[in-house]
Amino acid sequence: MAKIEIKNLDLWYGDFQALKNINLALEEKRIIAVIGPSGCGKSTLLRVFNRMNDLVEGIKIKGQFVIDGENILDQRTNLVTLRKKVGMVFQRPNPFPLSIYDNLVFGLKVHGIKRDLDPFVEKSLKAVFLWDELKDRLNRSAFSLTLEQRQRLCIARLIAVKPDILLMDEPCSALDPQSTTGIEDLMRELKKNFTIIIVTHNMQQAARVSDETGFMLLGELVEFNKTEVIFTKPQDSRTEGYITGRYG
Amino acid sequence: MRKIKEFIIEKLIFFCGLASIFFVILIFLFLLKEGLSLLTIVGPFEFLAGKSWYPISEPPQLGILPLILGSLFVTIGAAIISVPIGIACAVYIAEIAPAKIKEVLKAGIELLAAIPSVVLGFIGMMTLVPWVKNLFDIPTGLTAFSGSIMLAFMAMPTIVSIAEDALYSVPKSYKEGALALGATHWQTIYRVILPAASSGIVAAVMLGIGRVIGETMAVMMITGNAAAIPKSILQPVRTLTATIAAEMGETVVGSEHYFALFAIGIVLFVISFAINVTSDFFLHKDQRV
Numbered sequence: 001m002a003k004i005e006i007k008n009l010d011l012w013y014g015d016f017q018a019l020k021n022i023n024l025a026l027e028e029k030r031i032i033a034v035i036g037p038s039g040c041g042k043s044t045l046l047r048v049f050n051r052m053n054d055l056v057e058g059i060k061i062k063g064q065f066v067i068d069g070e071n072i073l074d075q076r077t078n079l080v081t082l083r084k085k086v087g088m089v090f091q092r093p094n095p096f097p098l099s100i101y102d103n104l105v106f107g108l109k110v111h112g113i114k115r116d117l118d119p120f121v122e123k124s125l126k127a128v129f130l131w132d133e134l135k136d137r138l139n140r141s142a143f144s145l146t147l148e149q150r151q152r153l154c155i156a157r158l159i160a161v162k163p164d165i166l167l168m169d170e171p172c173s174a175l176d177p178q179s180t181t182g183i184e185d186l187m188r189e190l191k192k193n194f195t196i197i198i199v200t201h202n203m204q205q206a207a208r209v210s211d212e213t214g215f216m217l218l219g220e221l222v223e224f225n226k227t228e229v230i231f232t233k234p235q236d237s238r239t240e241g242y243i244t245g246r247y248g
Numbered sequence: 249m250r251k252i253k254e255f256i257i258e259k260l261i262f263f264c265g266l267a268s269i270f271f272v273i274l275i276f277l278f279l280l281k282e283g284l285s286l287l288t289i290v291g292p293f294e295f296l297a298g299k300s301w302y303p304i305s306e307p308p309q310l311g312i313l314p315l316i317l318g319s320l321f322v323t324i325g326a327a328i329i330s331v332p333i334g335i336a337c338a339v340y341i342a343e344i345a346p347a348k349i350k351e352v353l354k355a356g357i358e359l360l361a362a363i364p365s366v367v368l369g370f371i372g373m374m375t376l377v378p379w380v381k382n383l384f385d386i387p388t389g390l391t392a393f394s395g396s397i398m399l400a401f402m403a404m405p406t407i408v409s410i411a412e413d414a415l416y417s418v419p420k421s422y423k424e425g426a427l428a429l430g431a432t433h434w435q436t437i438y439r440v441i442l443p444a445a446s447s448g449i450v451a452a453v454m455l456g457i458g459r460v461i462g463e464t465m466a467v468m469m470i471t472g473n474a475a476a477i478p479k480s481i482l483q484p485v486r487t488l489t490a491t492i493a494a495e496m497g498e499t500v501v502g503s504e505h506y507f508a509l510f511a512i513g514i515v516l517f518v519i520s521f522a523i524n525v526t527s528d529f530f531l532h533k534d535q536r537v
Contacts, residue, residue, distance in 0.1 A: 050428060057347075083430035090428075094421035097444050106439065107429040154425070161429060 003028035003195055004049075004165070009063035011044060013056065018044045020219040022063070026212075028164070031187060031196045033210035033227065035203055037248035040216040042199045046167050049197065050086040051079055067165070084111060087158030091170040093150035095142035095157070100134055103142045103153055107161035124160040128152040128186060148179030152186065159190075166190065168198040172205065184209050203243055207231050215239045279517060283510035286310070295511060301475040301486075303495065303505040310508045312515070314477045318392065318485030321478055322467060325396025326403055326460045331453055333400070334407030338452075341408070342415035343437055354409075361405035369469035372398040377470055384482055390472030392485040398466050403456035410455060414448020415441060447530040454527035458520050464489040488512050 002025035011019035018041045026032055034042045047053045048065055051072065065073045072082055084107075095103050104124055105117045113120075121138070125131040130152050137144075142153060151171060158166060168187075172180040187196055187209050200206055206213050207227060214224040215238075223230065223239045234240045242248045286295065290310050298311015341353050376397060381389030418441050426436040442449070464487075472484025473494065492509050499505045 052424065052428060055424075055427070080430045080432060083428055088424075088428035090421060090424065092421060094419070094425040096422055096425065096440050106426070106431075110426075110429060110431040110435050110439070157429065 002026060003068065005064070005066040007064040007066075009045075009048070009065060010061070011041075011048065011053070012060040014058040018219050019048075022221045024214065024221060024224060026195065026197070028195045029191060029193070030211040031191050031198060031209050033206035033213045034197065034199045034216060035201065035206045035213060035242075036216035037242070038201065041219040042201075042216050043169055045216070045221075046088075046169055046197060046199045048073075049165065049167050050083050050088055051077070052088065054079070080111075084161050085163050086165045086167060087161070087163035088167040089151070089154055089158065089169065089171045092174050093147055093154050095145070095150050095153050098142060099139045100142050100145070100153065101138040103157050104138075104160055107157060111161055120160050124156040127159050127190070128156040130156060146179075148175055148182055151175065151179075151183060155186070155190075163194065165195045165197065168196060170200055171198065172200075172202070180205070201248075203231075215242060217242070276517070279510060279513050282507060283512075283514040286504070286507040286511045289504050289507065295508070296515075299477060301491070303499075303508060308504050308508075310504065312488070312491075312508075312512060314475050315486055315488045315491050315512065316515070317477055318471070318475075319461060319487040319489070321392040321481055321485055322395040322399060322471060322487055323457060323460050325392060325481055326399035327453070327457055329396060329400035330403040330407055330456060330460075334404050334452070334456065335411055335449060337404070337408045338411035338415055338449075339437060339442070342412045343441065344433075354412075357405050357408050360401065361409075365402060365463060365465040366469070368398055368401060369466035372466060372470045380482075386482055388472060388484060390470055390484050391482050392471055392478060393481045395467045395471035395485070395487075396481070398470055399460045399463055402463055402466065403460050406459050407452045407456035410452035411445070411449045414445040414452065417448070418444045447533045451527040451530040454523050454530070458523040458527070461523070462489065462516065462520055464493045468493055488516050492516075 004024075004026040006022050006024040009019055009022040010017065022045065034045060036042050044053065048061065049067075049072075053059050053061070061073055063073070064071050067082075067086070070077070096106060098106070101121060104121045108114075108117055108120055122131060122135075125134060130149060133149070134145075142150065145153060151174075155166070172183050175183065184205065187198070190196060198206070198210065210227045212225065213227045213230040215222045215230065215234075215236075217238055223234060223236045225235070230239065231243055234243060290298070295310060295312060296316070297313050298309065299313050300309045300311050301314055302309040337353075337357075341350055341357075345353060372394060376394050377389035379389065380386075380391060380394045422440050422444055423436055426440045427433075431439065467487050468490040471487065471490065473486045473490055474484040475486045475491070476483075478485045492512055495505070496509055499509065
């Protein structure tokens with residue numbers, strides 16, 4: 001059975017339909033990229049995975065969204081457990097205005113783990129390859145870090161609470177090319193343990209890191225396939241038009 | 249022609265800007281000139297720490313310790329009441345209340361700020377003072393405690409509106425980050441939003457306290473105005489401000505009493521200046537992050 005199964009998903013912001021009949025099945029431990037021009041609904045789709053859309057007023061969602069056999073759109077879904085399991089990395093690195101250490105243990109404390117936090121800190125920093133750089137200055141403010149380090153810290157902060165799925169909303173759009181390469185290498189490394197869904201409007205990035213790619217346009221999932229197929233032999237003329245740069 | 253117009257307008261605005269500073273300096277100099285004359289009569293220590301205020305006895309005793317303590321009691325009492333309620337109210341408005349209730353509450357807070365202090369004092373005199381008298385079974389309800397409650401109402405709008413601004417300006421990304429980690433709404437508020445807004449909240453509290461210390465009319469009406477060193481919050485006190493307001497009309501210009509009142513003015517000026525500088529420091533600290 002697929003890790004994530006989306007069936008007939010529709011989503012409205014008030015009267016505006018942002019997602020139209022999305023159907024998708026995703027396997028675990030790979031990187032799935034969602035590409036498409038601005039406003040196509042890719043970020044909206046990503047924010048259904050952890051129900052971050054709930055913050056938006058006037059939102060209406062229909063359909064099924066099953067993660068590990070549970071429909072997360074169910075009213076009874078425990079958002080705290082869901083978000084522990086499905087972590088999110090944002091477009092701009094958003095460490096809290098706290099020390100590096102406090103950023104890392106934030107999730108643990110929130111989930112009731114209050115003692116023996118040091119091993120978690122070390123492990124999650126090692127997972128994002130920041131341990132050697134930062135181990136001697138864990139008490140410094142997270143704002144003393146470079147943008148790339150901040151983004152890595154935000155990923156480490158998620159890893160500390162042991163999620164399964166990592167959502168990444170344009171995680172490199174605030175970074176320079178070198179840092180972007182760094183984060184992409186990290187993603188390939190993290191793929192061994194996590195299912196990663198990345199939204200990007202950088203097509204090359206999708207081509208570089210992902211195993212499978214979905215192309216979205218005006219709220220529809222136009223095409224979903226293995227990344228090399230999407231970028232070499234797209235089935236839909238709209239996909240072809242986008243990846244060859246005719247629009248978008 | 250256009251250039252000349254531009255030049256004149258520019259200079260006009262410049263002089264208006266200068267004028268406000270100029271007036272502050274003039275006021276301060278006048279205060280200093282009149283107040284410092286007192287030093288030829290009583291020493292600064294004797295003045296600040298003197299335990300009795302009998303300005304019209306012969307020779308006059310001009311110690312303002314009872315007045316300082318009066319202001320302190322009322323201010324601390326008001327702060328204890330208004331700070332927690334004010335911050336909680338700001339958190340509710342900024343983070344929890346639905347849009348409609350938020351509008352109503354904000355309008356309500358502004359309305360509270362718009363009530364003239366004499367009206368609040370009057371209402372306090374008619375309702376609060378008898379209530380305090382009966383509740384604690386004391387000879388008079390005109391106490392520091394009553395003044396504290398009334399002043400808490402006056403500090404609240406300042407605290408709420410500035411703290412709410414501070415909470416509101418916490419970047420949304422912090423909130424999203426915390427929620428996305430599985431924090432509950434309340435955990436997000438007290439672990440991320442409150443610490444991130446802390447310097448703005450401190451500034452809000454300082455400005456609220458500044459308002460309380462400078463307030464005159466309401467305290468004069470309900471604190472009883474006894475210039476004795478208070479032993480408890482349930483005794484009448486007289487504040488620095490009320491002393492000036494009550495006695496300035498009956499003093500002879502150029503007398504010791506007259507100079508002493510100006511010296512009290514200097515003390516008040518120094519206190520509110522210190523409070524404003526502190527709150528300014530915290531407000532700007534906020535911007536540096």
